[in-house]
Amino acid sequence: MKTMWRRACGLTVAPLVMASAVACGGGSDQASEGTTLRVIVNITPNLTEKYWNDLFDGYEKAHPGVTIKLELTGTISPDAKLRQDLAAGDPPDVAQQITPKADNVSLFTDLSDQPWIKKTPLTAQYAVGGKHYVAGVGEQIQSLVFYNKAAFAKAGVDAARITTMAQFTSAMGELKDAGYKPLQTAGQWVTGAQFSMIADAGVLTADPEWSAKRNQGKASFAESGYLPYFDHYKSWIDDGYLEKSALGLTYADGQTAFLNGKSAMYVMGSFFVPAADAAKKSDDIGVFTMPTDGAYPSGQFGNISNPYVVVNKSRHKAEAIEFVKWATTDAAAIKSQLASDGNLREGFTYPMSSLGTSVQQILDKAPSVLVKSGESEPITGFSDELNKQIQSLYTGASPEDAADGLDKWWNSQS
């Protein structure tokens, strides 16, 4: 009986001992020979895992003892990945592609006292409560229409003369008659994102405070300058300028279809340029500013590129800040990141294709860069809901239904 009793006690205690051992054993990422910085990275067709490893190899060589470990996000967003890690008590040190908002700045280290922070782009636009929590590498602009030069030539359309939505729609008709799919779109997040690229240039140039007003409940999609853009978009679907079958394409498939010359136009951000360069199609593709129902050229809907934040709970904050400083101020690191994603930054140039140069010229002529951040940052989940509502235009919803659905969703979230 005594043996049995001892065994029973042993069985009871063993899991506790094992759990304690596991708990005490994990968590330390400070190897005896140096520091490991864990960085949540943004993986895209342009910014691959290999790209980041190669880039950060340079930092590791210049900083012996520091190892950069990539934290991949899988199917979730960098923001969700960060929260998962924090909830698990396993904070990373640095995260990319997260822009702090008023309700989550406590997660990030205030970089305002860093002398280099104001040299990074769009710092004022992304400040929260006057403080700087994020450092970016460059800017992306997104109110761009890339076009197939051969298609335009065949249809007899002059891209330089397209400055209004009516002209844009008319050009699509001519391109369709010439045997091309007028406008390339895709499923996943692309449908809603393209609508933003199309509509924001016009609406936010006319009223830069529109997003802030929507946040305050003083504006709605159904009763604003957005509704005409929903109308335009729906008419393009009805006229066959946008194909429903494109909803079954991935982002990469849509991009490839345009690069292969199957479609005449592709509304996308400046980050499309490296893909065109890689496909050696840059010289066959032109670009112009998205037309609007108002001023032309409009302001460019844009955002900070490669934003880095230092996680407040990082166990190696000083090293993490040093790393972010390097990523956003070191000339070689900046040029590499700008070139890899077709981004732009004043004072920095890199060998550009003809298409990249055209995008740079558009930015130079743009009256403003329209950034949705701070008070103008839409509520969380907006891009998913916008995507859903824009896709509903393909499945029978009217422009009014889609705009109204967006307002109802927004109101239900506040």
Add this chain to the structure above:
Amino acid sequence: MVELAELTAGLDRQARRRARLRESAVSFAMMGPAVLLYTVMTVVPVGVAVYLSLTDWDGFSAAAFIGLDNYKHLFDDPSSSEAWYVTALIATAGTVLMVGLGLVYALALKGRSRANSFFRAVAYFPHVISALILGYLWAAILGTNGAINNTLAKFGIEPLGFLFDEQFALISLIGVIVWAGFGFNVVLFVAALQTVPAELLEAAAIDGASKRQINLRIVIPMIAPVVTVATVLNLVGLIRAYDIVVSLTGGGPAGSTQTFTYLILARSFEGTKVGYATAQAVFLMVVSAVLALVVTALRNRQDQAATGS
């Protein structure tokens, strides 16, 4: 003498009581690890989830208690009702098809032969692969640029809307889910079929029962408990459908394949609404438990009616 006997009896009682106590203590100590693990792994997380569902926790700030607001929001949120509709369709159609097909397949392949073993393995094979990967594989087959539509395009045929038409996409999703999961039911049913006494089937055949009658009147009723288990497992599993949704349709087009779990994980947790997402998850857990209980209760009632007890 009487006193001595009473004393001895008293000592015996004490000894027996001590032995019983020792046995109870040993039993509790034996159960201890399991109870501890169950408490740590299940009871505590569920308790924490219920508590969080009553807060406005965003995943990092201090959580404030907001009572039942999150549960009320479940019924105002337009996304929730749409997602429930899709989830109910997938769970119902998927369960019926997976159980039905599994049963037909198992009945057809119940005999012992190499061909039957091969086809059973073929049916079970998709279950071995991650559902996420299966979704991506089928997306490469059914997408607008997928293998089928590319082949059709070569013959000048317009692409079929497997993934871009809202109704077709839902059918495609259910189809892939059924294809991926029914093999598990086949294995369960084949194992159950092996337990049906051969002499019973022989007797029925000698009495002139047809194969159809034998299957419907003898075999299926005898494996009914396993069918119930499969139904509950499929139903509860499909109510939580997520991974194939992510990789095959991403909830689209226009949210037409967005399931409730997809909504919780891809939208509520991805946002900063952890308290609300937890309320959704608790609600889902309750619905799953109720459905499992209802199916089991119905089955029990049917069994009792059949045995006349």
